Amino acid sequence: MNRRRFLGQASCSAVSAIPVLNTLLNLRLAGSVANAAPPVPGEYRALVCLFLSGGNDSFNMLSPYSGPSPTHANSRAEYESARGNLALPLAGLHQIHPLNTPGRTFGVHPSMPKLAARFEAGDAAFVANVGTLIERVSNRTEVNNASKHLPLGLYSHSDQIEQWQTSVPQSRSGIGWGGRMMDLIKDINPSQLVSMNISVDGSNVFQSGVTGAEYAVKPSTSATAGGAQALLGYAENYSSTSPRLNAASNGVDSMLARQYDHLLQKTFQQKRRDAQEAYAIYHEATAGTLPGNVKFRLVADEVPGTDPNRLGQQLHQVAKAIMGRSAMGALRQTFFVNLGGWDHHSNTIAAQQGMLKDVDDAIGAFWDQLVLLGIQDQVTLFTGSDFGRTLTSNDRGSDHAWGGNHFIMGGSVDGKKIFGQYPSLALNPSSSIELNPLDTGRGRMIPTTSCDEYFGELALWLGVPPSSLHLVLPNVGNFFTPGATGPLGFFG
Numbered sequence: 001m002n003r004r005r006f007l008g009q010a011s012c013s014a015v016s017a018i019p020v021l022n023t024l025l026n027l028r029l030a031g032s033v034a035n036a037a038p039p040v041p042g043e044y045r046a047l048v049c050l051f052l053s054g055g056n057d058s059f060n061m062l063s064p065y066s067g068p069s070p071t072h073a074n075s076r077a078e079y080e081s082a083r084g085n086l087a088l089p090l091a092g093l094h095q096i097h098p099l100n101t102p103g104r105t106f107g108v109h110p111s112m113p114k115l116a117a118r119f120e121a122g123d124a125a126f127v128a129n130v131g132t133l134i135e136r137v138s139n140r141t142e143v144n145n146a147s148k149h150l151p152l153g154l155y156s157h158s159d160q161i162e163q164w165q166t167s168v169p170q171s172r173s174g175i176g177w178g179g180r181m182m183d184l185i186k187d188i189n190p191s192q193l194v195s196m197n198i199s200v201d202g203s204n205v206f207q208s209g210v211t212g213a214e215y216a217v218k219p220s221t222s223a224t225a226g227g228a229q230a231l232l233g234y235a236e237n238y239s240s241t242s243p244r245l246n247a248a249s250n251g252v253d254s255m256l257a258r259q260y261d262h263l264l265q266k267t268f269q270q271k272r273r274d275a276q277e278a279y280a281i282y283h284e285a286t287a288g289t290l291p292g293n294v295k296f297r298l299v300a301d302e303v304p305g306t307d308p309n310r311l312g313q314q315l316h317q318v319a320k321a322i323m324g325r326s327a328m329g330a331l332r333q334t335f336f337v338n339l340g341g342w343d344h345h346s347n348t349i350a351a352q353q354g355m356l357k358d359v360d361d362a363i364g365a366f367w368d369q370l371v372l373l374g375i376q377d378q379v380t381l382f383t384g385s386d387f388g389r390t391l392t393s394n395d396r397g398s399d400h401a402w403g404g405n406h407f408i409m410g411g412s413v414d415g416k417k418i419f420g421q422y423p424s425l426a427l428n429p430s431s432s433i434e435l436n437p438l439d440t441g442r443g444r445m446i447p448t449t450s451c452d453e454y455f456g457e458l459a460l461w462l463g464v465p466p467s468s469l470h471l472v473l474p475n476v477g478n479f480f481t482p483g484a485t486g487p488l489g490f491f492g
Helices: 001-012 023-035 074-085 113-120 140-144 159-168 177-188 243-257 263-285 310-323 347-373 449-464 466-472
Strands: 045-053 062-066 094-096 104-108 124-132 197-199 333-341 381-385 402-409
Touching: 023 094, 045 159, 045 310, 045 347, 045 449, 062 074, 062 333, 074 197, 104 113, 104 333, 113 347, 113 402, 124 449, 159 177, 159 381, 177 333, 177 449, 177 466, 310 333, 310 449, 333 347, 347 381, 381 449, 449 466
Parallel strands: 045 333, 045 381, 197 333
Antiparallel strands: 062 104, 094 104, 124 402, 381 402
């Protein structure tokens, strides 16, 4: 007898009794879902959040190549002056030619040829100088005088990571904007047992909602290892060769088959049954082999002379989950992957060289896999990070700052463009005439694009109704009025 069928029959009489945690919010969510236009039958969309924990030095990931800036006739010379010993040589950069920056070209980091190629092919774009904001801030005087509301714990890792994942910079919260999206639109998915939000890096704030949280799975450590983790010592099907395993499994089945009258016990029991069912569904959905022979560097020497790529292992598992979307009953999904180690107060140039290569290799393999799956137009990958870093050097590396540059990749992206305002990189002197109102000191750039604008575009594409966007991004009205198109336009 199949254990899943047995447990399903045992739980038929059990009524889910999850308490309403916030009645007002849930009523508003219900009304918003009722007003949402249903997707085209079978239409699938997924967002993949690639978080670079530690604060990526993104003005070396995307730097000026040629043409004038708002404050200098030669943007490249201005960059080199500001960055000092952190400036990258022009010769090694991958020159890109954005369609919407007439007279200017930019350089992608030498370690990222695949990203540059995707940009030039129109499958990727950059979003410039993004950061956490409560309201628009125009100059360093407003910062120094605190005449504008500023994010809590500005320049703090823990605070800024949380705020990037909640988009609520004025207060601390355990509910993320990805979780609020799930609260709003998860009923689009025919099945709810495997969460709409899947993490390949454990628990995170971004995907935590009022009505649920992420479904955490393991990265792929080989073509078949990783994914959902089974209950230790439990087998779904009875074994003819292991009496001990059968006895342990029977014990678990007996526990899960019990019925309770107490509300808390009943709810907890249902959660345990659902967890077992979710494991079985995810495991079966991802059991197949991905098409082609794409190299994610899952193990050492998969590509000769290389170590495993931690991000490649995560994105391989994301690709398997996308391949198994129909078996999971998913029309909308979010995925969370994370690569830490970007807090480069020293050794910035050398450390970034290797780490950005890992990012480039992983997203290149992921793109190739999406193409083989025929799903590249329905998946969008985007980056986040704690903050940008100082343009000036501390003699060894760069320090915590504010605004930074990010990229998005997907077949639906209006690619080969830089969205938002790439700032002047002029440094303000410590006294006398201000050269660059965005520089608060040492090249800490005030963001010209808010996280709400960046995330709002993504949320609308995934299916959040414009009228409900304020439930996902509470500060969104401080930056734009939600409509049928996004604030930045990177989905056309």
